[in-house]
Amino acid sequence: MGNFMRLVQNENMKIYRRIRTWVMFGVILLMVLFFSILFRLGGGSSTISSWDAISQLSFLYYLATIFAAVVAADIVAGEFTWGTIKLLLIRPWTRTKVLASKLLALILFTLLITVVFFLASSLISFAMYPENTTSLMYSDDVSPLAYMLEDILYRYIDLLVIALFSFMISAVFRSSGIAIGLSMFILFTGGIFTMLFNPVRYPWAKYTLFVNMDLSQYRGGQEGVAGMTLGFSITVLLSYVLLFLLVSWLVFKKRDVAA
Amino acid sequence: MDLEPVVRMKGVSKRIGSKTIIDNLTLDIPPGQVYGFLGPNGAGKTTTIRMMVGLMAITAGDIEIQGASITKQFETAISHVGAIVENPEMYKFLSGYQNLLHYARMSPGVSKQRIAEVIELVGLQQRIHDKVKTYSLGMRQRLGVAQAILHRPKLLVLDEPTNGLDPQGIRELRSYLRQLAEEEGTTIFVSSHLLSEMELMCDTVAVIQQGRLIDVRSLHDQDAVANEQKKTMFEVSDPERARELIGQGQIMDSHLLLDIDRDTAAAINERLVLSGISVYRIAVVTRTLEDQFIELTGGGQIG
Structure with missing residues (x-):
C-alpha cells in the first residue's frame, strides 16, 4: 500500500526539522574551522600540503560518529518518549516497514554527515594551504585522493556499525539515553579493549566487535594480528550488523505498545 | 445500509x-x-x-x-x-x-x-x-x-x-x-x-x-428509559411513617422514593395529607446512568 518513500520522507522531516540537527552540522563546521586555524598557527611558517591538512583533521570525524549515534538513539526511542508511537503504528503500514523507513533515513543521515564533514575539511584545508598541494606524507605512487577516500570508507564503516548498535539499543530499551551511553562506551573503549584482550593471547577476542572495527589495519594488503584478515573482519562486522538489525526488528515487531 | x-x-x-x-x-x-x-x-x-x-x-x-x-x-x-x-x-x-x-x-x-x-x-x-x-x-x-x-x-x-x-x-x-x-x-x-x-x-x-x-x-430506547429509570420522590415530614402507610418504597436522605405512575402519585399524596403527614415536595427523579453504573459495578472496586 502506498509509497514507501513517503515514510522515509516523514523520517527525514523528523530529523531535519529539528534545530538539533542543524546545531550538529554547525558544530562540525566550526570545529573543523577552529582546528584548521589552530594547526595553521601552531605550524608557524612551515607549510604542509592540503592533503596532509585534511588528514590532520580527520580525528574530528569522531564528532560525526557521536552525532550519528545520537540521531540513531532517538529515531525509535524518541517516538516512545514523545508518545507519538501510538499514532505512528496505527497507519496502514506494518511495523517492519515503519522500522525499515527509520533505518533508511538513519543511513541517509550518516552518509550526509560524512559528506558534510569531508567536504568541510577538504575545502577549508585547500583554502588554507593553497600553495602546496603535493603531499609530504604520502609516497608518489599513491594518489592522495584515493588514499583519502579509502580512509573515509574505513571510518564510515566504523560510524555505521556504531550507529546501528545505537539504533538497536534504541529499539530494545526505548531509551535514547541508554543508546547514546552504550554507543559511546563502544566507541571509546574499543581501543582499550583491543589492548587488554589482544587476540594473540586471547583467541576468542578475534570474534569481538571491537578488534574488527578498524579496517584500516589491513591497508595495503597487510595481515592483522593473530592471522586476522580483511575478509575475516568484514564477515565478523557483517554478522554483528545483521544481529543488531535482527534484534531491533524482532523487538520492535513484537512489542506491546503500552505506555 | x-x-x-x-x-x-x-x-x-x-x-x-x-x-x-x-x-x-x-x-x-x-x-x-x-x-x-x-x-x-x-x-x-x-x-x-x-x-x-x-x-x-x-x-x-x-x-x-x-x-x-x-x-x-x-x-x-x-x-x-x-x-x-x-x-x-x-x-x-x-x-x-x-x-x-x-x-x-x-x-x-x-x-x-x-x-x-x-x-x-x-x-x-x-x-x-x-x-x-x-x-x-x-x-x-x-x-x-x-x-x-x-x-x-x-x-x-x-x-x-x-x-x-x-x-x-x-x-x-x-x-x-x-x-x-x-x-x-x-x-x-x-x-x-x-x-x-x-x-x-x-x-x-x-x-x-x-x-x-x-x-x-x-x-x-425511550420506553425502557421511562419505565426503568424514573422514580417519584416525596419530601415529607415523617418518611418512616409514610412508608408504613403506603407499604412500599425506599428511603433516601429522608425522602421517600416510589416506583409509581402519576395517578398513583396523586392518590398517595392525598392519603399522606389526610393522615397528617406534611408533603413539601413531589418530584420525578431520573435515575442517571451513573446510578445504574454504580449499581452494576458494585461501587466500582478495582480488583
Whole structure:
C-alpha cells in the first residue's frame, strides 16, 4: 500500500526539522574551522600540503560518529518518549516497514554527515594551504585522493556499525539515553579493549566487535594480528550488523505498545 | 445500509503473565453509531482499544474491522480506523500542518485539499503553521481529531478523549463527534469513565468491569428509559411513617422514593395529607446512568 518513500520522507522531516540537527552540522563546521586555524598557527611558517591538512583533521570525524549515534538513539526511542508511537503504528503500514523507513533515513543521515564533514575539511584545508598541494606524507605512487577516500570508507564503516548498535539499543530499551551511553562506551573503549584482550593471547577476542572495527589495519594488503584478515573482519562486522538489525526488528515487531 | 458490524470482537482475551486483563470479550459494534465503552479505571478499556488498533497483541480470539482481522490483515483492517489513544501526542518541534502532512503521507489518497478541509473543520486555520509546542491542550486535542479523520475512516476510536479538557473543549469535541456520526456516517467508539459524559454523547453503551463485559444498553430506547429509570420522590415530614402507610418504597436522605405512575402519585399524596403527614415536595427523579453504573459495578472496586 502506498509509497514507501513517503515514510522515509516523514523520517527525514523528523530529523531535519529539528534545530538539533542543524546545531550538529554547525558544530562540525566550526570545529573543523577552529582546528584548521589552530594547526595553521601552531605550524608557524612551515607549510604542509592540503592533503596532509585534511588528514590532520580527520580525528574530528569522531564528532560525526557521536552525532550519528545520537540521531540513531532517538529515531525509535524518541517516538516512545514523545508518545507519538501510538499514532505512528496505527497507519496502514506494518511495523517492519515503519522500522525499515527509520533505518533508511538513519543511513541517509550518516552518509550526509560524512559528506558534510569531508567536504568541510577538504575545502577549508585547500583554502588554507593553497600553495602546496603535493603531499609530504604520502609516497608518489599513491594518489592522495584515493588514499583519502579509502580512509573515509574505513571510518564510515566504523560510524555505521556504531550507529546501528545505537539504533538497536534504541529499539530494545526505548531509551535514547541508554543508546547514546552504550554507543559511546563502544566507541571509546574499543581501543582499550583491543589492548587488554589482544587476540594473540586471547583467541576468542578475534570474534569481538571491537578488534574488527578498524579496517584500516589491513591497508595495503597487510595481515592483522593473530592471522586476522580483511575478509575475516568484514564477515565478523557483517554478522554483528545483521544481529543488531535482527534484534531491533524482532523487538520492535513484537512489542506491546503500552505506555 | 448494510448492518454488518464495523467491529467484531470475538472471544478476545489478553493475558500478561498470569494476570488476565481482558477475559473473553465478545462485542459487535454496529455502523453509524456513537458507541460508548464504559468502565471504572483499570477495567481494561485502554487495553481493549490497543488490541483493536494493533498496538497490543491479542492473547486469544480475534478482532475484525470491516471484516478484516487486525492480526492477520493489519494493513487492510487499520486503513478503516482513525484513532486517538489517550492524549493526542504530536511532534512538538513540527508545526501543526507538518504533523498533519506526516500522517497524510502515511494514508493513500489524502490530498492537500483534504488537509485544508480538515483544518477548517477543527477550526485551526489561524494557528496551523505554528509549532505544536505553542499549542494549548484544547488545540492539541483538535489537532488530534484532525489527524484521526484525515483519511475519512469508517471507524473512529477515541480513548478517554475528554481527559484534561475544559468544559468548552468537551462540548466542542462532542459536537464534532455528533457531526461526524450524522453527516459522514462514521462509527465512533469512545471510551470513558465519565458516565455523565457518555450519556450526552452515545447511542449505546457497553459496560466493562475487570476485563469482562457486563452490560450493553441503548440510551435512546425511550420506553425502557421511562419505565426503568424514573422514580417519584416525596419530601415529607415523617418518611418512616409514610412508608408504613403506603407499604412500599425506599428511603433516601429522608425522602421517600416510589416506583409509581402519576395517578398513583396523586392518590398517595392525598392519603399522606389526610393522615397528617406534611408533603413539601413531589418530584420525578431520573435515575442517571451513573446510578445504574454504580449499581452494576458494585461501587466500582478495582480488583
